[in-house]
Amino acid sequence: MGRTKFHDLQAELKKTKTEFEALKREKEGCRVAVSEGLGLGDHITVLSVGHNFESIYLHTGLIPVQVQRWIAGHGLVNGLLYPLIEESADMLRLYRLFLYSGKIGSKDEDIVRPSPDSSAHDDEAEEAKDSEWHQLVLMYHFGSKIRDEKFVNKVLDALVEKVQEEDRWPTDLAWDVYDETKVGDALRRLYVDLHVWVGQGSGVNYPYEDRDGPEQFRRDVKVGMIMAGEKVHDPEVEMPWQTQFCALYHTHFVTPVCGTASAEVIDLSQD
Numbered sequence: 020m021g022r023t024k025f026h027d028l029q030a031e032l033k034k035t036k037t038e039f040e041a042l043k044r045e046k047e048g049c050r051v052a053v054s055e056g057l058g059l060g061d062h063i064t065v066l067s068v069g070h071n072f073e074s075i076y077l078h079t080g081l082i083p084v085q086v087q088r089w090i091a092g093h094g095l096v097n098g099l100l101y102p103l104i105e106e107s108a109d110m111l112r113l114y115r116l117f118l119y120s121g122k123i124g125s126k127d128e129d130i131v132r133p134s135p136d137s138s139a140h141d142d143e144a145e146e147a148k149d150s151e152w153h154q155l156v157l158m159y160h161f162g163s164k165i166r167d168e169k170f171v172n173k174v175l176d177a178l179v180e181k182v183q184e185e186d187r188w189p190t191d192l193a194w195d196v197y198d199e200t201k202v203g204d205a206l207r208r209l210y211v212d213l214h215v216w217v218g219q220g221s222g223v224n225y226p227y228e229d230r231d232g233p234e235q236f237r238r239d240v241k242v243g244m245i246m247a248g249e250k251v252h253d254p255e256v257e258m259p260w261q262t263q264f265c266a267l268y269h270t271h272f273v274t275p276v277c278g279t280a281s282a283e284v285i286d287l288s289q290d
Contacts, residue, residue, distance in 0.1 A: 064090065065100040066111060073108040074100070081118045085166040085273065110161050117170055123177040125154045151181065152189040159206050160199045172269045175209055179260050188217040193232025202235075205268045209260070211236070212267075215243035216258045219251050 060080030064087075068075050079087070093101050103111070116124040127150070155178050162171035182188050189210075196210045214222045214229070222229050223237050230237075250256045259267055265277040 066090070067096070067100045067102045067104075068106050068108040068111050070104060071108070072102075072104075075108065075111050075115060077115060077118065083167050083169070083273075085168075089165045110157065113158060114161065114165075114167075114170065117173065121173070123155070123158065123173055125151050125158065125177060125181075127151065149189070149191065152178075152192055153195060155181070156192055156195050156206070163200075168270045168272065168274045171205070172271075172274075175205060175268050176264075178209065179264070182213060182217060188213040188222070190214075190218070190222040191228035193229040193236045197233045197236050205270060207236075207239070209268050211239045211243050212259050214240045215247055216251055220244045 058080050059078040062079040064077045064079045064082060066075045066077065067073070082090070090101050090103075093103055096102055113124045116122065155174055159171055159174045162174060192210065196206055200207050214220065220240060221227070223232070223240050224230055244251065265271075269277060271277075
């Protein structure tokens, strides 16, 4: 007796169930293949950071090649450590957290945030809440300086995550963003798009601080509003980062494009 569609369906269902169980075990289990480890290696890079010469240790195997070159450019002292005198130890610790966890450490657990429906908003708490925006911008600038694309892209992800979680957007960072970036920079594009699509252009007006932002920024927001037209007022229209985040904001010169992690990437930055 030949196979029927019913038998084929049963076989497909059994295969799907087996694959699901395997995926569940992989996700929930405490064992992994040795090859899935972090690949830390045995070599340690020692950094002497800031004017207080704070020592920070990193597994060299986790440091991207471009960042290793940036570190090496500071010179090796006594064959032991690299002096990063002008850098912030706090920032290096945040970067270390990213290297080992893949997470952006911008949240401050000590901040008590007022609830959205609270009638009395404490000014200090509000200012502290806004400080995370500034921290993320600083992390982006640091990532750009050391040329870590993965880190920079993750910071941009974190910015949008914060916008979506809190249903608000930053309105006092225009100078911080534009002073350290050039025309076409990803952070500039994202910041302008936040003003256009979330703020609908209102952030360049009173009472927001960005009304006194750089002339180029205000011009960019104006152009963005013209290009978007009535779509910014249509709740059915998705935000740009919801449909094509990677294409619009991520940088992938030496890292795989999102969704293609298995693709071979050639480092063209070498001489």
